[in-house]
Amino acid sequence: MALPDEFHELARRVRNWGRWGADDEIGTMNLVTDDVVRRAVACVRTGKRFSLALPLSGDGPQIGTVPGRINPLHTMIAINAPYLDPDGFRTSDDVIVMATQAATHWDALAHASYGGRIYNGFPAESVTAEQGATRCGVDKIPHVVTRGVLLDVARAKGVDRLEGGYALTADDLDAAAELARVDVLPGDVVLLRTGQMQLLFAGDKLGYCVPNPGPSMQTVQWFRDHDVAAVATDSFTYEVFPPEREDCALPVHLLHLVDTGMTQGQHFVLEPLAADCADDGVYEFLLEASPQPIVGGTGTPVNPVVVK
C-alpha cells in the first residue's frame, strides 16, 4: 500500500536532499555554525544548569512495545577488587547493555527509511548488521551545541498536559513561540513540551507510551521553514500517535528524518526546565546535547544539558 499523495507532496516541500552536497550525512545539523554557537552562548545569564535526561536503569520507560529495545541493564564486573595488594588499591567496574533508544536519545537520520531511501537519497541498504548505519549514523555528528528554545505548547494552550493523541498544529507552535517571546531561528534546537512525561513520573508507563500527543503532518512545514537543527519532545513516540491518517503510520519520523534530514530527540525531561522558564520568562538558552560516538549507531543516548 503506497503512502498517500498528501504525504508525498509534503515530502517534496520539506526535502533537503542535496542542499549540503551529495555526500552530506548530517542534514540540518549543518545549520549549527560558529555564529549560531556564539548566539547560543550569548543567551547565558545566570549559569544555572538543567539535565534533561532520564536515569539509565532497568526501571526505564520501555515496556516491550519495541522488540529488543530493552531498558538499560547495568551489571558489575568488579567490586572493590584488589590489585596486587589487598591493603592497597581496589576497584569497581561495570558494564551496561542498552538499546540506543531506550531512554533519552537522539534518533540518527538513518533510523528511518521509506521507498528504499534514507536521508539525502542514500540507499536503505547502507544500514547493515555488520556495521550498522554506514551512512547518516550518529557518529557523523561530532557535537550538538547550539541555542535551545523551549516551546511549551501545553502551557501556551493553558493546560498542564496535552491530551494523548493530540496532533500539534503550526498555530500551536506559533503560540508557544509567542509565549516564549523568541523568534525560532536557523540552527536552533526546539524542545517541545507536551507534558506527556508526567504520566511516566506518575508510574503510568503504558499511558506514557500511547496515545501520544506530538508533532504532526501539520507541523512538518513549520520546522522546515524555520530551519531548525533538531526537535526533541518529552514523550516516547515523538510524534502524534495514533497517526492522523490510517494509511500513513509515523509520517513525521519519515518527513523529519528522511526528507528534511532533521535529527529528532525523545524522552527529554522538560518539566523542571519548563517550570523555571515559566518562572523567569526566559525560554532560550545554551543547549549541549552531543551524541555518544557510536560507530554505525542508529540512535544514541544523550544527556542534554541546558545552561541558562
Next chain:
Amino acid sequence: MALPDEFHELARRVRNWGRWGADDEIGTMNLVTDDVVRRAVACVRTGKRFSLALPLSGDGPQIGTVPGRINPLHTMIAINAPYLDPDGFRTSDDVIVMATQAATHWDALAHASYGGRIYNGFPAESVTAEQGATRCGVDKIPHVVTRGVLLDVARAKGVDRLEGGYALTADDLDAAAELARVDVLPGDVVLLRTGQMQLLFAGDKLGYCVPNPGPSMQTVQWFRDHDVAAVATDSFTYEVFPPEREDCALPVHLLHLVDTGMTQGQHFVLEPLAADCADDGVYEFLLEASPQPIVGGTGTPVNPVVVK
C-alpha cells in the same frame, strides 16, 4: 602490606571528606558554581567546537588487560523493518554493550577504594552487585559544564610526546600553565596532554596502555591546591605507570578519587585541540562533558565537547 607512610601523609593533606557535608557524593564537582559557569561561557570567542571522544566501536583501546572491560559491541535488532505497511515506515534499531570505562570516560568517585572506604568515608560496601555504586556513582553528577584548561605538558617540555612511565611534577604543571597563560582556578577542569594517544592512533595499542606517563604523587597536592573540579588525560591508565614506588600501586587514583573526591577522565582525545591551542595561543574554553546518568555507574562514557 599496608600503604606507605608517604601515601598516608599525602592523603591527609589532600582529603576533602566532610568539606561539603557528610552526605556529599560529588566532591570537587561542588566547585562548579553558577559563577564558574558564567566565567566558562565568557571564554567563548569563535564558536569553534571540538569533540574529545574516541569512537565507540569494537576497535577500541581495550586489549584485555582489565578482565571484562570489553570494547563497545554494537549489534542490530532491526534493519529497515516495516511497521504495518512494507511500502511505508521502516526502522533500524540497535543495542550497545559496553564497559563504562571502555573508551573516553569519567571514573566515578566510587570507582576506587582503599581501607574499606570510598570518598567522604562512605563504606566500600556501598558498591553492590544489585545496585552498583549506591554512593558516589556517576548518576550523582547531573552535568559537567565549566571552564576547561588545556595543560599541554608535552609541548611545555618541548616534546611531541612524553616518554612512557614519566611521572609528572608540579613544576611541569606550572610550566604548562605558564605556556597557556592561564591561572588554573577553582572549578576548572584540567585537560592534561601527554601525547600518549599518538601511540593509539599509530596502532600501538599495547604501547598506548603501558608504560604510561601521567599525574603522580608529585602532582596530587597541586590539583588539590588549585581546587580543580576534575582532571582528564589523553591516556589509558591516567596516572604514571609503572608507579613511582613499588609498594604503592595506582596511588593517584586513590588520592584523587577517594581523598580529594576529584573525578578523573581517561582516553580524552587532545591532539587536534592541542594543535589549535598552539595555533591561536588560547588554552581556556567552555567544556561540556556531562555523564550518562547510569544509575549506580562506577564510570560513564562521555563525549567531552570544547567550545572555543
Next chain:
Amino acid sequence: MALPDEFHELARRVRNWGRWGADDEIGTMNLVTDDVVRRAVACVRTGKRFSLALPLSGDGPQIGTVPGRINPLHTMIAINAPYLDPDGFRTSDDVIVMATQAATHWDALAHASYGGRIYNGFPAESVTAEQGATRCGVDKIPHVVTRGVLLDVARAKGVDRLEGGYALTADDLDAAAELARVDVLPGDVVLLRTGQMQLLFAGDKLGYCVPNPGPSMQTVQWFRDHDVAAVATDSFTYEVFPPEREDCALPVHLLHLVDTGMTQGQHFVLEPLAADCADDGVYEFLLEASPQPIVGGTGTPVNPVVVK
C-alpha cells in the same frame, strides 16, 4: 531476624557438608556414578525424545520481578555478510544477552546462601563480581546424564494443575511415585510436575510467577532420604510461594542448595512429556541436562532432553 528453629533442625538433618570431602563443590551430583548412568541408559525403549526447554526469546517468562534478570535478547552482528567475494560465501552471526536464570535453567549450588555460607561451608564471599562463583559454580558440573523420573503430582492428585501456593507433602511425592510405579533411587533426577506452566502457555505470566505450588519444608527430607541428584519443576519460583512460614522466605532453596547440596531446576517444560507418560505408563527415562560451562556461573540455561 534469625531463621526459625524448625528450619535449623531440618537443615541439620539434610545437610551433606563433608560427605564427599571438604573440597567437594557438586554435592548430590556425586551420586551420578557410572552405574547410575548405565541404569539410566537401560530405561530407553523406543528412542523417542523430548526437549524440556522453553524457547529463548524476548517473550520469555521474566516480568521484572527479579531486577536485572532479563529475558534473552538476541541481536545480529552479521546478516549474509560477504567474505571477500560477494558472489561466494556469506555469513550470518549473532549475539545473545541473557540472565543465566531467565528461562529453563539449573541453579548452581552457589546461587543461594545463608549465615554467610554456601554448600559445604564455603564462605558466601567466594562469589565475587570479578569471577562469579569461585566455589560451587555451574562450571564444576561437567555433565548431567542420569535416570530421570517424572513425578506427576498434579495427576496423582487428580487435577490438571495444582493450586497456586500449594505446599507439596512427602505423601504427595509417594503418591506420584506410586502412580509412576518407580522407586526413586540415588542419583536420579526428579522432574516434578505441578501443571503451573499451563498458566505461562495461556499467556498469564503474572499468574505463572506467583502464587506458586511446589516443594516445601515438608518435602526436603524426602529428597534427602532418596538421595536424589537434582530436582526440577515446571514453575518460575521452584518452591511453594508465598512460603509456609512468614518468618522463613524461600527455605527450600536454602535447604536444597546450601545444606543438601542438591542442584535445582526451574521452568522445565513437562506438559508434553507428562501426557506421553500418562499414555504409555512409563515414567522413567534417560535424561541429559548438562550445564553450559559458564565459568563462575551461579546458574545456567539448559536444554534438558529426555529419551524414552
Next chain:
Amino acid sequence: MALPDEFHELARRVRNWGRWGADDEIGTMNLVTDDVVRRAVACVRTGKRFSLALPLSGDGPQIGTVPGRINPLHTMIAINAPYLDPDGFRTSDDVIVMATQAATHWDALAHASYGGRIYNGFPAESVTAEQGATRCGVDKIPHVVTRGVLLDVARAKGVDRLEGGYALTADDLDAAAELARVDVLPGDVVLLRTGQMQLLFAGDKLGYCVPNPGPSMQTVQWFRDHDVAAVATDSFTYEVFPPEREDCALPVHLLHLVDTGMTQGQHFVLEPLAADCADDGVYEFLLEASPQPIVGGTGTPVNPVVVK
C-alpha cells in the same frame, strides 16, 4: 566473481534440497530416527562420560578475527543479596553476553548462504535483524541425541596433530574409520579429530585460528554418501584454511550447510576423548549435543556429552 564450476558440480551432487520436503529446515538431522537413537544407546558399556565443551569465559578462543564475535562476558547482577531478611535467604545472580559461535558451538544451517539461498532453497533474506534466522535457525532442532563416532584422523595418520592447512581427503576418513573399526552410518555424528586444539591449550590462539587443517572439497562427497547427521571438529575454522582454491573461500561451509543441509560443529574438545578411545579401542558412543533453543539463532553454544 562467480564460484568455480568444480564447486557447482559438487554442490549438485551433495544437495539434499527437497529430500525431506519443501518446508524442511533441519536437513540431515532428519536422519536421527528413533531407531538410530536406540542404536546409539546400545553403544553404552561403562557409563563413563566426557564433556566436549570449552569453558565459557573471557579467556576464550576469539581473538578479534570475526568482528563482534566476542568471547563470553560474564557479569553479576546480585551477590548474596538479601531477600527481605538479611539473616535469611540471600541470592547471587548473573548475566552472560556471548556470540553464539564464540566457543564450542553448532552452526545453524542458516549460518551460511550463497547465491541468495540457504538450505532447501529458502531465501537468504529469511535472516533478519528483527527475528534472526526465521528459517533453519538452531531453534528448529529440538535435540541432538545419536551415535557419535570419533574419526581420529591425526592418529590414523600417525601424528599427534595434523599440519595447519592440511586438506583432509576421503582416504583419510576411511583410514580413520578403519582405525575406529566402525562403519559410519546414516544419522551418526562424526567427531573429527585433527589435534589442532593442542595449539589453543598451549596458549597459541593465533596458531589455533589459522592455518587450519580440516574437511575439504575432497571430503564433502564422503559425508554426503554416508548420510551423516552432523560433523564437528576440534578447531576454530572447521574446514581447511587457507582454502584449497584461491577462487573459492570456505567452500565446505557452503556445501555442508547450504547444499547438504548438514549441521556442523566447531571448537569440540576431543583430546581426552581421543586418548580414551585409543586406550580402549572403542570409538563409538552415545552423544548428546542439543542446541540451546535460541529463537532465530544462527548458531548455538553446546555442551556435547559423550557416554561410553
